Amino acid sequence: MQRIFIVGLGLIGGSLISNIKYHHPHIHIIGYDYFEKHSEIAKSMGMIDEIAEDFESVASTVDLIILATPVKQSIEYGKRLLEIETKNGLIVTDTGSTKLGLSTLETDLLNKNIHLIGGHPMAGSHKSGVTNSKKHLFENAYYILIHDHKENEVAHDEVKWLLEQTKAKFIKMSAKEHDYVTGVVSHFPHVIASSLIHMNEENTQVSEYVRTLAAGGFRDITRIASSNADMWRDITLENKDHLVTLMENWIEQMEQIKDLISEGNPTLIHDFYQSAKTYRDELPIKEQGALTSTFDLYVDIPDEPGMISKVTQILGSNRISITNIRILEVREDIMGALRLSFKSSYDRDRAIEALSTFDTYTL
């Protein structure tokens, strides 16, 4: 593989391509984004070697194309590939959050000797754009790859080879199953998170404290409502059939719990919470799956003033981000410990190195 074309240089495109650039420096990478500024930033950050002027002229010269645009645009690009001359055996993959729309093109593309391997890295952020991208974003995350035709098996293996260094966990699935499952675990929860925010706003008319006290749990459950609305509009429209069914089921469940609450039924209200807790506690929380994983590091801290800020200063000056910090067992005259959480083992390894003057350990 000598030439790759990345279309869409945002959070996901930037994260993928910087990983590829780092681990496959000999591959020539050409980038294209609807906003030229995004391509320029990607080039200045060393993610791509060259900026394309348009889609068609470069698409006809490369071995592999990555479509990392919003889902509707990726489908459009897939259709455009049917209209132009491309290299024999061209591989096309995407990063879209829905898969059925694009995968309907697999047969037509294969008839043109273009191998479509749908892709979906199940990791991301509510922050979008190339400047938020990270080459280790997909570490330990599930990465779903999709194709129907056995003639695409070799292309599937090539995509997997190319992306192996992301350290993602690759799984195969049909597009149909993918859209159903992600509807349940990602798209429908997104509707609920945004709806909770709307509910908060509406209730500020009753009391301004509704806004002030929206901390802790409310923030946790609504973080994803800060995501890019254009992207989520397209995901929602692409997966609308599943979403409508899930909403009908949810409304039915809400009706049931509403009845339990208005009846004041303590046993069944308890069962509602307890069965949810039992199921959630068993979810694969330590792996990156249904719930985001963290990579923890324990740091022994002498119980002296200023020690915690020293640790955070060291991390800050090395530009290492933490996702959580917790003080453990600080008692008078004995060593306390800090539990620092990181988004990836890469960040944690860098922290271990930066904090070499402290005793650090992982469990």
Ligand SMILES: NC(=O)c1ccc[n+]([C@@H]2O[C@H](COP(=O)([O-])OP(=O)(O)OC[C@H]3O[C@@H](n4cnc5c(N)ncnc54)[C@H](O)[C@@H]3O)[C@@H](O)[C@H]2O)c1
């Ligand atoms: N954000 C996430 O958490 C996440 C996770 C996994 C997959 N995805 C999927 O990955 C894709 C990209 O998402 P993102 O989070 O990187 O979004 P993003 O907004 O950060 O980046 C999208 C980029 O595509 C560019 N773009 C838009 N239309 C274009 C067009 N017609 N031609 C060329 N470039 C165009 C935008 O300018 C932007 O730079 C989406 O399909 C999304 O569903 C997102």
Ligand SMILES: O=C(O)C(=O)C[C@]1(C(=O)O)C=C[C@@H](O)C=C1
């Ligand atoms: O962590 C987040 O902010 C995300 O929204 C990530 C998330 C998800 O729902 O899990 C969002 C959409 C993608 O298709 C995959 C991952």
